[in-house]
Amino acid sequence: MTGQTAYQELEALFQKVHHFTHLSSMAYWDSATMMPPGGSKARGQALAEVSSLINDLVGSRKTGDLIEKAETARDGLSDWQQANLREMQRQHFNASSVNSELVRAHALASSRCENAWRELRMENNWKDFEPLLSEVIDLTREQAAIRSEASGLSPYDALLNLYEPGQSSSTIDTVFARLKAYLPDFVKQTVEQQKGEVLIRPSGSFPREKQRALALDLMKAVGFDFNHGRLDSSHHPFCGGVPEDVRITTRYTEDDFSESLMGVLHETGHAKYDQGLPGAWLSQPVGQPRGMGIHESQSLFQEMQVCRSHAFLSFAGPLMAAHLSNPETPNACWEADNLYRLYNHVQPDYIRVNADEASYPLHVILRYELEKDLVNGNLKVRDIPEAWDEKMQEYLGLSTRDNYRDGCMQDIHWTHGMFGYFPTYTLGAMNAAQLYHAARKAIPNLEEQISRGDFEALNHWQSQAIWSWGSYYSIDELMLQGTGETLNPDYFIHHLQQRFSPL
Amino acid sequence: MTGQTAYQELEALFQKVHHFTHLSSMAYWDSATMMPPGGSKARGQALAEVSSLINDLVGSRKTGDLIEKAETARDGLSDWQQANLREMQRQHFNASSVNSELVRAHALASSRCENAWRELRMENNWKDFEPLLSEVIDLTREQAAIRSEASGLSPYDALLNLYEPGQSSSTIDTVFARLKAYLPDFVKQTVEQQKGEVLIRPSGSFPREKQRALALDLMKAVGFDFNHGRLDSSHHPFCGGVPEDVRITTRYTEDDFSESLMGVLHETGHAKYDQGLPGAWLSQPVGQPRGMGIHESQSLFQEMQVCRSHAFLSFAGPLMAAHLSNPETPNACWEADNLYRLYNHVQPDYIRVNADEASYPLHVILRYELEKDLVNGNLKVRDIPEAWDEKMQEYLGLSTRDNYRDGCMQDIHWTHGMFGYFPTYTLGAMNAAQLYHAARKAIPNLEEQISRGDFEALNHWQSQAIWSWGSYYSIDELMLQGTGETLNPDYFIHHLQQRFSPL
Incomplete structure (x- = not known):
C-alpha cells in the first residue's frame, strides 16, 4: 500500500466515525430534551456502545499503522491534508491510550450519574449523588493515570489536553x-x-x-x-x-x-x-x-x-x-x-x-x-x-x-x-x-x-x-x-x- | 468453543445490534419530527452507515459459524433460547443474502427519495419524484432477485418474508x-x-x-x-x-x-x-x-x-x-x-x-x-x-x-x-x-x-x-x-x- 492510499483509507475511516458521531450526538441531544425517564437505561447503553465503537475505530492498531504509512507520503499531501493527518494522529493517540472497556465503563457510569443528577439536584440530595459521582471520578482517575503514562504529561494535564490541545496547567x-x-x-x-x-x-x-x-x-x-x-x-x-x-x-x-x-x-x-x-x-x-x-x-x-x-x-x-x-x-x-x-x-x-x-x-x-x-x-x-x-x-x-x-x-x-x-x-x-x-x-x-x-x-x-x-x-x-x-x-x-x- | 459458549457469544452480539438499532431508530424518528431540512443529507449518510454496520454484524460469516456451532448445543438450551437461536438464524439469513454495499446503496437512495418526497408531495410534483423512486425500485429489484435466489421464493415473496415470515403471495x-x-x-x-x-x-x-x-x-x-x-x-x-x-x-x-x-x-x-x-x-x-x-x-x-x-x-x-x-x-x-x-x-x-x-x-x-x-x-x-x-x-x-x-x-x-x-x-x-x-x-x-x-x-x-x-x-x-x-x-x-x- 502506498502512503497516498493509506491516507485515502484514513479519510474513509474518519468519515465513518463522523457518521457514528452524528448518531451519538443526536441521541445525546434527545436524552436531554425529549426522552422520557424510562428510556434512560437503554439510551445509556446505546451511547456507551457507540462511544466504544468510535474509540475502537480511531484508536485501533490498524489506524495507527495507516497513519504511520501515510506519514511517508506527507510531502505529496496538500496543506489541509497534512493538517488533517496531524489531527488524525492526535485523535488516534487520545483514543489508543485508553482501552475500550475503560471508555465504556466510564461512559456508562457517567450516563448513570448524569441521569440521576437531573432528579437529585432538584431534591438537593447530595447523599445519593455522592456514590454515583465517586464512581465517575474513580474511572476518570484511572483514565488520567493511563493518559499521563502515555503522554508524559501530569494526570490533570493529560485530561486538559483532550479539550485544549497543547495547553498546560502551569x-x-x-x-x-x-x-x-x-x-x-x-x-x-x-x-x-x-x-x-x-x-x-x-x-x-x-x-x-x-x-x-x-x-x-x-x-x-x-x-x-x-x-x-x-x-x-x-x-x-x-x-x-x-x-x-x-x-x-x-x-x-x-x-x-x-x-x-x-x-x-x-x-x-x-x-x-x-x-x-x-x-x-x-x-x-x-x-x-x-x-x-x-x-x-x-x-x-x-x-x-x-x-x-x-x-x-x-x-x-x-x-x-x-x-x-x-x-x-x-x-x-x-x-x-x-x-x-x-x-x-x-x-x-x-x-x-x-x-x-x-x-x-x-x-x-x-x-x-x-x-x-x-x-x-x-x-x-x-x-x-x-x-x-x-x-x-x-x-x-x-x-x-x-x-x-x-x-x-x-x-x-x-x-x-x-x-x-x-x-x-x-x-x-x-x-x-x-x-x-x-x-x-x-x-x-x-x-x-x-x-x-x-x-x-x-x-x-x-x-x-x-x-x-x-x-x-x-x-x-x-x-x-x-x-x-x-x-x-x-x-x-x-x-x-x-x-x-x-x- | 462449545456450543453453549457460541450461543452466549451470539447473545452478546445481538445485544450490540440492539444498541445500534436504538440509535438508528431514534435518529429516524428525529428526522421525521425534529430535524431541520438542511440536516437531511448528513442524517441519510449516518443512517446508511449504521444500517450497513447492523447488516454486517448480523450477516457476517462469523455470526453464521457461531449459529452453526450453537445448533450443536440446542438440546442444552431453554425453550426461549432455542426460539432465540431460530430467530437469530432467520435474521442472519436475511442479512447475509444481500451484501452490505447494496444495503447501503438502498438505504441512501431511500433516504434521498423520502426526504425529497416530503416537499414534492406537497407540490403534487410527480415529475421530480419519479427518478428518485425509480432509483429505489431498481435497487429493491436487485435485492429481491438476490433474496429470491438464496431462499428459493419468488422475488416478491422474498421481500414479503422480511415483514411476514412464513407467508406467501399465493x-x-x-x-x-x-x-x-x-x-x-x-x-x-x-x-x-x-x-x-x-x-x-x-x-x-x-x-x-x-x-x-x-x-x-x-x-x-x-x-x-x-x-x-x-x-x-x-x-x-x-x-x-x-x-x-x-x-x-x-x-x-x-x-x-x-x-x-x-x-x-x-x-x-x-x-x-x-x-x-x-x-x-x-x-x-x-x-x-x-x-x-x-x-x-x-x-x-x-x-x-x-x-x-x-x-x-x-x-x-x-x-x-x-x-x-x-x-x-x-x-x-x-x-x-x-x-x-x-x-x-x-x-x-x-x-x-x-x-x-x-x-x-x-x-x-x-x-x-x-x-x-x-x-x-x-x-x-x-x-x-x-x-x-x-x-x-x-x-x-x-x-x-x-x-x-x-x-x-x-x-x-x-x-x-x-x-x-x-x-x-x-x-x-x-x-x-x-x-x-x-x-x-x-x-x-x-x-x-x-x-x-x-x-x-x-x-x-x-x-x-x-x-x-x-x-x-x-x-x-x-x-x-x-x-x-x-x-x-x-x-x-x-x-x-x-x-x-x-x-
Whole structure:
C-alpha cells in the first residue's frame, strides 16, 4: 500500500466515525430534551456502545499503522491534508491510550450519574449523588493515570489536553493567579460603584412561548442558520448536534427572562462556530472545532462582547419590548442605558451560568482548583461540599453550606465525566476579548452596524478569523492569524475595565 | 468453543445490534419530527452507515459459524433460547443474502427519495419524484432477485418474508381474491344503507394543542406508558423508537380532529405491543415483535375493534366534549350514537390512512397488486399514476388523474424502499377481528368495562395472548395459542357485517 492510499483509507475511516458521531450526538441531544425517564437505561447503553465503537475505530492498531504509512507520503499531501493527518494522529493517540472497556465503563457510569443528577439536584440530595459521582471520578482517575503514562504529561494535564490541545496547567496557573489577584477586589469595587445606579427591572410574568419567540428572532438576527439547527429546552443549556444540524437548548424561568435570553445568545455563539466550520472538511478531524477554549471564545464573543454591549442592547431593546411588554414593564425599562446597566450588573452569586462577567472567572478558578485536587487524589468526593463552601466564601463571600443544589451539584460537567474542561471557559473569555478587539480594528464602524442589527461584516470577519479554519492551525497559530498575536490576557482585563466603567 | 459458549457469544452480539438499532431508530424518528431540512443529507449518510454496520454484524460469516456451532448445543438450551437461536438464524439469513454495499446503496437512495418526497408531495410534483423512486425500485429489484435466489421464493415473496415470515403471495392472493369479490359490493350497499343516517359533524376550529391534550388523555386511558414513550407530530404518522422508549406521531388538521384522533389510537395500539414485549428478551431477536401482520393486528385491535366501538365512544364522548367543545358543536354531536355513526361512516375516498374499515382493504389490494408488478418488472415506474388511477376507478369508483398527491404519492412506504409491506395491513385487520372475538369470549363483560374506560383486563389478556410472547412462536402458532385457531378470515367478514348493520 502506498502512503497516498493509506491516507485515502484514513479519510474513509474518519468519515465513518463522523457518521457514528452524528448518531451519538443526536441521541445525546434527545436524552436531554425529549426522552422520557424510562428510556434512560437503554439510551445509556446505546451511547456507551457507540462511544466504544468510535474509540475502537480511531484508536485501533490498524489506524495507527495507516497513519504511520501515510506519514511517508506527507510531502505529496496538500496543506489541509497534512493538517488533517496531524489531527488524525492526535485523535488516534487520545483514543489508543485508553482501552475500550475503560471508555465504556466510564461512559456508562457517567450516563448513570448524569441521569440521576437531573432528579437529585432538584431534591438537593447530595447523599445519593455522592456514590454515583465517586464512581465517575474513580474511572476518570484511572483514565488520567493511563493518559499521563502515555503522554508524559501530569494526570490533570493529560485530561486538559483532550479539550485544549497543547495547553498546560502551569500556564493556566499563571494566568489564573493574575485573575485571582485582580478580580476579587475589582468585583468589590464594581459592586460599590454600581450601588448608586437606578435599575428598572422588567417584572411580571414572561410566558415561555414569548421568551422563545424573542430568542428565535434574535438568533435569526445574529445569523443562526435555522436550516441547519434548532432551539429546544433542557435542564442544563448546551450546544449539541452536528455542524450540519446544530441543536442548542435553553431553560426558561417565567418571572425572569434574562437568564434564558443571554443563555440562548451564548449557545448561538457556539452554534455559529459549528455552522461555520469548513464545509469540505466536516467529516474529517481537521474540519472540527479547534478546542474548547476557542469554542467558548465564540460563545463569549457573541454573548459578552457583542450582546451585552450598549450597541446591541439599543438594537435588541425594541424587539424585547415587542415580545415581552406587560403592564408591569414601563417603557423606560427597555431603553438601552437601562438594559446595559441590567445586563452588566455585578453581583456575586451562587450559580456559575448566571454569573456576571467579572465574577465568572472566580467560579471557574474554584472548579479548576477542586478538580485538579480530585484528579490528583488530594481531595475526596465526600469533602467536595466543604471545600466548595470554603472557596466560595473566600472568592465571592458566599456560603453554600448544605445548599448542594446551588453549590457543587449545579453543573453537569463532573456528572458527565468531564474533568479538565472548566478552565476553557475563562481561556475562552480571554480569547473573546482579544478577538473582539481585532474585529473592531478591522471593521471601523462595527458598533454602528451592531446597533442597526447588521451582523454581516462581523460574521464574515469571524468566519475568516476562526470558523472557516476548523483545526487547520494550532490554538496559538489560530489566535495569531486571527488577531496578530497569541493569547494576551491584557485584552480581557482591559475589556472588564471598559465594560464596568460608568456610562 | 462449545456450543453453549457460541450461543452466549451470539447473545452478546445481538445485544450490540440492539444498541445500534436504538440509535438508528431514534435518529429516524428525529428526522421525521425534529430535524431541520438542511440536516437531511448528513442524517441519510449516518443512517446508511449504521444500517450497513447492523447488516454486517448480523450477516457476517462469523455470526453464521457461531449459529452453526450453537445448533450443536440446542438440546442444552431453554425453550426461549432455542426460539432465540431460530430467530437469530432467520435474521442472519436475511442479512447475509444481500451484501452490505447494496444495503447501503438502498438505504441512501431511500433516504434521498423520502426526504425529497416530503416537499414534492406537497407540490403534487410527480415529475421530480419519479427518478428518485425509480432509483429505489431498481435497487429493491436487485435485492429481491438476490433474496429470491438464496431462499428459493419468488422475488416478491422474498421481500414479503422480511415483514411476514412464513407467508406467501399465493395465500394472500386467495384471501385477497375473496375480499375483492366481497368488498366492492359491500361498500356500495353500506353507502346506500347509511344514506338515511343523520350525522351531526362537530365543526369549527380545533386547535392543535387541544387535540393533543385529548389524545394524551385517551392514550393514558387505554394504557400507553408515558414513562417509556411520547407523542409528537410528523408528515406521515408512525410508531417508532425502541420498546424502552416508544415514539408515536400524528398530524393535526385544525378543522377536523377525527383524522388525528383515530390515528393516535391506532399508533397507540402499535406502541402498547412494543411496550409489552418480553422485558427479559428486549435485546434479543426472540424479544422482537412477531412480524408486521401481527403488529398491525395490535393497532387495528386498538383502533377498529376497541376505539370505534359503541362502548368506547360512550366512554370517550364526554372527554372529547371537555377538550373540543366550541360554539359550533351542539351537545348531541358528542353522544355515543352519533359518534358511532361518524366513526363508522363508509365513504370511498383517496387517502388510505383516512379510509373507512370497509374500503381500506381495497386500498391495500391496489398497492399489493401494483408493487408485485413493480418488483416482477411488469410495471414501469412511469406507468404507476395511470395504473393507480385505473384501479382506483375499478375498486372505489374514484379518479386520481393528475392528482399524485392524493394518489400514488400519498404513502411513505415505497419512498422508503418498503415493498412487500402493504398486505400486512389487511392481514392485520383479519388477525385483529379474530383476536377481539377471542377476547370477548375470555372477558364476558368486556364491553361494559370498555364503556367505563377500564382496560385493565383487556390489556392483561392482550399481553398474555400476544405481547409477552415476542417472536417465541411462529405467526400461525401465536394465533393458535391466542385464539384457538390459525388465521380465519370469517371473523373479519363477520365483524364488518356487525359493525355496519344499523344501530
